Amino acid sequence: MSRSEEISKLLKNLSTTTPDIEAAAVVDNDGLLIASALPGDIEEDRVAAMSAALLGMSERIVRELGRGNFSLVMIRGTEGFTILARCGSEAVLTVLATSSAKLGLIFLDVTRAAKDIGRLIG
Amino acid sequence: MQAHHDAFTMLKTFIGFGADDAENLKALAPLFASAGGAITDRFYERLAAEEEPSKLLEGQVDRLKATHARWMGELFAGEYEVPYFDNRWRIGLAHVRVGVKPHWVEAVMSFLRAEGLKAMADEIRDIDLLVARYASLVKILDLDLMIINLAYGEERLERLASFTGMSRKLLERCVNQAKR
Structure with missing residues (x-):
């Protein structure tokens, strides 16, 4: 499995194991998309x-x-949360969560996934 | 910086700035050595009458006039390669550092186009020669403007990158993504 596939798998697992996580993406520091599991109506770039x-x-x-x-950024909107965490020194994990999400669990899962992705990116 | 040097070379080729222009400009050196001081004085008088630049001039007019005269002298030195570019680049950076807005650079170029033509028309009777040398002056002023404005823009982006923590590539990507 390629690194890109492994990262995509991690993103899918993130939303599968934590139902309150609706979507996620990994981008590099220059704003280029590395992998994503975002809804189709979102402009990924x-x-x-x-x-x-x-x-x-x-x-x-x-x-x-x-x-x-730095640990993470959380933005709260009326329809849910956007959480950004660093994946190593080269990339960023962006996660969209529902407004009813249990934040403690979300932070735990996001932090863990960010570490795993950071390791994959190197 | 190599990309900027390449852009300078490309632009020179595009506008047809070559050895003839370098010769024309060198030939204008004596004329501007005598008329340049008065042009510089008139330009700074105009600047001093404007509220925004006048604040930047306070207590520095003589020094800035000397810098301006040196800049003008270099226009007619006949050398327009990488050291010339680098020198003009530093001028652009200096303008950002002291907070001069870009339109004042365009103002000085416009001033020199108009005042330069007057000074040349007073001295050069051969209309073909006047046109050829004026064309060379306009070209080098446009090249200067390109370099200074490029340096200005680059320095502002560098500062924004440094302040925000965003990489230059990311800033460029944001500019491209921010479609109206």
Whole structure:
């Protein structure tokens, strides 16, 4: 199985094992899509660029405000959550979760998946 | 930087800037050595009358005039290769550093096109020669503008990349994705 296939499998497992996770994608630091399990109506390239941009900015804020090491970003909308976590030093995991999601479980699964993907990307 | 050097070479070829232009510009050096000081003075008088640039000029007019005169002298030095590009690039960076808005660079080029033609028309009676040398002046001013504006844009993007933590490639991707 190729790395790309392994990452895609991890993304699928993420939404299968955690029903509150609706979709996920992995993008590199330059905003290029690596793998995705996003709904068909989402413009993947735009989401990829936005995810990398938001993560870059978030890391700067954490550093600027002396908040230690960056962990993840969570954005809450009326229809659900968007969570971004770093996968190693080269990529970002973006996850969409329902508004009723149990965040503790989501954070745990997202962090674990991000670590696994980071290892695969190297 | 190689890509920018290549763009400079491409643009020179595209507008037909060559050895004839270098010769024309060198031939204009004595004329602008004598008329350039007055052109510089008039330009800075105009700038001083404008609220925004006048703040940047405070206490620095003599130094800036000397820099401007040096820049003008280099226009007519006859050398327009990579060192020329790099020198103009540094001018662009300096403009960002001190907060000069890009349109003031365009203003100085416009000023020199108009004032340069007047000075040349006073001295060069042969209309064909006047046209040929003026064409060379316009070309080098446009090349300068291209380099300075390019440096200006690049430096602003670099600063944005540094501030946001976004890579240059990502910034370019965001610009391309942000369709209206």
